[in-house]
Amino acid sequence: MAHRSAAIEASGLEKSYGAVKVLRGVDLSVARGSVFALLGPNGAGKTTTVRILSTLTPPDAGRARVAGFDVITDRRHVRRAISLTGQYAAVDEMQTGEENLLMMGRLTRLGRTEARGRARELLERFDLTGAARRAVGTYSGGMRRRLDLAAGLVGHPEVIFLDEPTTGLDPRSRQAMWDVVKGLVTDGVTVFLTTQYLDEADQLADRIAVVDGGRVVAEGTPAELKERVAGRRLDLVLCDVAGYERAVRQLGVRLVWSDADRLTLGVATDGGAAHVRALLDEIDPERRAVDRFTVHSATLDDVFMALTGHTARGESRNATGESAAEGAKEAAGV
Amino acid sequence: MSDAIVLTGRTIRLTRRNLDAVLTAMLLPVMLMLVFVYFFGGAIHTGTEYVTYVVPGVMLLCAGFGSANTAVTVIHDMTGGIVDRFRSLDIGGTPILAGHVAASVLRNTVATAIVFGVAFLIGFRPHAGPFDWLAVAGILLMFILAISWLSACFGLIARSPEAAGGFTFLMMFLPYPSSAFVPIDTMPGWLHGFAEHQPVTPVIEALRGLLLDRPVGDSAWQALVWCGGILVVAAGASGALFRRRTA
Ligand SMILES: Nc1ncnc2c1ncn2[C@@H]1O[C@H](COP(=O)(O)OP(=O)(O)OP(=O)(O)O)[C@@H](O)[C@H]1O
Ligand SMILES: [Mg+2]
Numbered sequence: 001m002a003h004r005s006a007a008i009e010a011s012g013l014e015k016s017y018g019a020v021k022v023l024r025g026v027d028l029s030v031a032r033g034s035v036f037a038l039l040g041p042n043g044a045g046k047t048t049t050v051r052i053l054s055t056l057t058p059p060d061a062g063r064a065r066v067a068g069f070d071v072i073t074d075r076r077h078v079r080r081a082i083s084l085t086g087q088y089a090a091v092d093e094m095q096t097g098e099e100n101l102l103m104m105g106r107l108t109r110l111g112r113t114e115a116r117g118r119a120r121e122l123l124e125r126f127d128l129t130g131a132a133r134r135a136v137g138t139y140s141g142g143m144r145r146r147l148d149l150a151a152g153l154v155g156h157p158e159v160i161f162l163d164e165p166t167t168g169l170d171p172r173s174r175q176a177m178w179d180v181v182k183g184l185v186t187d188g189v190t191v192f193l194t195t196q197y198l199d200e201a202d203q204l205a206d207r208i209a210v211v212d213g214g215r216v217v218a219e220g221t222p223a224e225l226k227e228r229v230a231g232r233r234l235d236l237v238l239c240d241v242a243g244y245e246r247a248v249r250q251l252g253v254r255l256v257w258s259d260a261d262r263l264t265l266g267v268a269t270d271g272g273a274a275h276v277r278a279l280l281d282e283i284d285p286e287r288r289a290v291d292r293f294t295v296h297s298a299t300l301d302d303v304f305m306a307l308t309g310h311t312a313r314g315e316s317r318n319a320t321g322e323s324a325a326e327g328a329k330e331a332a333g334v
Numbered sequence: 335m336s337d338a339i340v341l342t343g344r345t346i347r348l349t350r351r352n353l354d355a356v357l358t359a360m361l362l363p364v365m366l367m368l369v370f371v372y373f374f375g376g377a378i379h380t381g382t383e384y385v386t387y388v389v390p391g392v393m394l395l396c397a398g399f400g401s402a403n404t405a406v407t408v409i410h411d412m413t414g415g416i417v418d419r420f421r422s423l424d425i426g427g428t429p430i431l432a433g434h435v436a437a438s439v440l441r442n443t444v445a446t447a448i449v450f451g452v453a454f455l456i457g458f459r460p461h462a463g464p465f466d467w468l469a470v471a472g473i474l475l476m477f478i479l480a481i482s483w484l485s486a487c488f489g490l491i492a493r494s495p496e497a498a499g500g501f502t503f504l505m506m507f508l509p510y511p512s513s514a515f516v517p518i519d520t521m522p523g524w525l526h527g528f529a530e531h532q533p534v535t536p537v538i539e540a541l542r543g544l545l546l547d548r549p550v551g552d553s554a555w556q557a558l559v560w561c562g563g564i565l566v567v568a569a570g571a572s573g574a575l576f577r578r579r580t581a
Contacts (some may be wrong), residue, residue: 054422057581079424090415092344094351106340107423135351151419 005068007032007159007190008053012062015048015214022048024214025062030192030207035185037205038194041304045214046194047087050163053192054084067158083157087164087194089148093137097128097147100136101154108155115154122150126180142173149180160184162193166200178203198303202226210307217307225303232271233296234279238263243289250283256306263291268306271295337425341433342440345407349441355403360445362506363396364452370515371456378516382546386460389453390541391514394534395506396449397474400442401481402505405498408434408489412579427576431486438482439475446474460545470544473554476561477537481505483568490575514538533560 008030015023023045030036038046051057053066055075064071067081091100098119105115123129126146136144145165152160165181166174181204184191195201201208202222210218210225218225233256238244244263248255251267258265269275276295284290349356367388375384408431411417420430450458462470485501492498509515511525512535521529529535536556543550 051418056418056421076424079422082422084419084422086415086418088415090419092348092416094348095344099347103340103344104423107337107420107425109336155423 005032005065006030007034008036008064008066008192010049010053010062010064013049013052013059013064014061015045015052015057015059022214023052023059026211026214026216028209028216030190032190033185033188034206035181035191035193035204037201037208038192038211039196039198039201039208039303040194040211041196044211046211047163049211050084050086050161050192050194054082054161055079056084081158082161083152083155083159084161085149085152085163085165087167089144091136091144091148091151094135096133096135097123097139097143098132100147100151104151104154110154118154122153125183126150127176140173142169142176145169145173145177146180149177153184157189159190159192162191164194164196167196174200210303212304212307218303232269233266234269234276235264235266235294235296236280236283236290237292238265238289239291240289243284247283247289266296269295337429338432338436341420341425341429342436345433345437346440348407349437355406356441356445359396359400359403359442360448362399363392363445363449366395367392367449367453368456374515380517383457383459385453385457386546387542388515389450389458389460390538390545391509391512392449392453393446393474393541394477394514394538395509396446397442397478398481398505398508398534399502400445401438401478402485402488402502404434404438404482404485405489405492405501406495407438408486409492409495409498412490413495417580421580427573427580431483431490431572431576434486434489435479435482438485439478442478442482443475446478461547462545463547466544466547469554470541473537473540473544473557473561476558476565480561480564480568483572484564487568487572487575490572490579508532508534509538512538513542533557533564536560 006029008028010026010028013023013026014021026045026049028036028038028049038049040046048057052059053064053071055066055071055078058072066078069077069081071078091097092103095103101119101122102115105118106112110118119132120129123132126149128143128147128150131139131143136147139147149162149165152162162181166177169177178200181191181193191204193204205222207219207221208225209216236247238247241263244260244265247265248258251265254267256266256268267279269279276293280290280293370378370388370392371385375388378384378387380387411430411434417430485505488501489498492500511521511529512518512532513529514534518526518529518535536553537560539553540550540557542548543553
């Protein structure tokens with residue numbers, strides 16, 4: 001197929017389940033040989049997008065081409081060019097890791113010896129050789145996820161779909177998974193992944209699309225996106241309620257988050273001394289209202305707040321009371 | 335076709351490692367046979383040794399009950415992620431279901447043979463020639479095949495593994511209102527119509543006739559027509575049911 005065309009191209013994708021509009025016109029373009037991340041909270045429509053692009057579900061409206069083929073009219077060719085590693089593990093617990101890979105090899109039309117060789121190679125590459133002869137049911141979450149990904153690679157796909165490849169993994173397994181995904185691109189394949197974590201998209205992706213409520217609300221390189229939310233956040237702890245309320249009023253829509261109980265609020269900044277000093281002077285000209293401050297790098301919540309007016313977990317901008325306190329805990333935890 | 339073979343191998347491996355299900359499929363009919371022969375058999379008059387009378391019914395119970403388990407293996411796949419992966423490899427519903435059905439046929443052929451073995455041990459003495467045996471094997475095979483496909487359809491319709499398990503219950507119960515364990519004319523009149531015309535009855539009558547070297551009459555044809563009909567309808571419907579389930 002035409003060499004310079006994009007690996008994935010979608011326009012105006014719409015999908016409803018019953019009365020629920022899940023996708024409301026999604027446009028995407030992914031260059032060959034790149035990693036593309038679809039970033040969004042629960043229920044944003046990530047899995048639905050992946051299922052449409054991997055031909056499992058037809059869209060209600062819109063068109064998409066993957067590896068140069070139309071996902072509706074040329075489903076068979078698309079399927080030969082892609083692999084899908086879904087959100088939920090698609091390996092048999094009662095088979096060993098090796099048997100799972102052999103089976104995938106046979107199903108992707110490899111000969112017996114070829115399938116054996118490919119299985120050995122992938123087990124080696126994903127650090128599963130020692131567990132090759134064990135039932136997958138005895139694997140840890142990280143091992144299972146790696147095997148799941150390996151199973152998707154058996155047939156040398158051109159375009160790889162990974163739906164939330166690291167959700168539920170501990171930090172070490174996550175890092176291992178990231179290394180694996182980075183390794184894929186050196187083979188020249190295109191990777192389309194979904195994630196709920198900005199740091200993951202940041203680490204892996206050449207370009208990111210942020211989805212929310214079935215729409216792409218922002219698209220760009222990780223650097224461009226972080227610039228749009230200023231990249232940093234200044235958190236202030238005020239001395240008293242009066243000072244806190246005055247600051248909240250003064251900042252208005254610039255407020256990124258706030259927690260009335262803890263007299264704490266956050267505002268976007270580039271992190272430079274000049275900007276932080278200017279903000280402090282603006283909020284607290286008499287130099288008595290602000291007790292302490294900290295500067296954080298932007299989290300997914302900040303990106304979402306800036307782009308959509310609510311956090312990734314669905315709290316609104318002017319959340320007060322309990323939900324704001326929860327937001328603060330989460331912001332502190334991220 | 336080659337996909338179906340690979341997937342049959344898969345289901346056989348999965349079954350071998352889940353021996354509980356296989357043992358249940360075998361033990362339940364054997365236990366029932368022992369209960370009927372030793373506890374109830376003395377009180378039931380069939381005109382022959384009771385063990386000889388009851389074995390065809392037990393074979394059928396074993397075949398039907400075991401085959402019904404296909405519903406459970408199918409729904410297990412449908413609710414996990416693996417079917418999406420198969421579909422993204424361009425493997426359709428037919429090879430996936432055929433894999434389940436083929437594995438079910440192998441599993442239940444073995445289970446049925448073992449139950450036959452136990453029947454011999456407790457005094458089952460058929461008077462069947464080699465052709466009769468071939469015909470018995472053929473009818474049982476058709477029955478297992480038909481019930482396995484039908485069961486696969488139930489697996490595609492069911493919303494939960496528990497609901498799919500309900501089909502095994504149905505298949506376990508169906509032989510009772512038939513001539514499997516007691517002659518139909520000992521049942522209340524209102525039951526005769528159902529018991530004489532339900533699909534299990536001609537299968538049992540045919541097996542009994544062949545094994546005991548008695549006239550088989552129309553029952554063999556009726557059995558084949560029933561099984562063939564169920565097979566055609568179930569296999570035909572399964573494609574549409576699979577597409578509906580995965581849409
Ligand atoms: N088959 C379906 N039937 C009905 N509703 C569905 C179906 N699939 C998805 N939905 C709904 O569509 C919305 C988007 O779902 P989707 O799975 O695409 O989200 P997601 O971004 O992948 O979320 P998550 O992070 O939880 O995986 C959700 O509200 C979900 O309930
Ligand atoms: Mg999802």
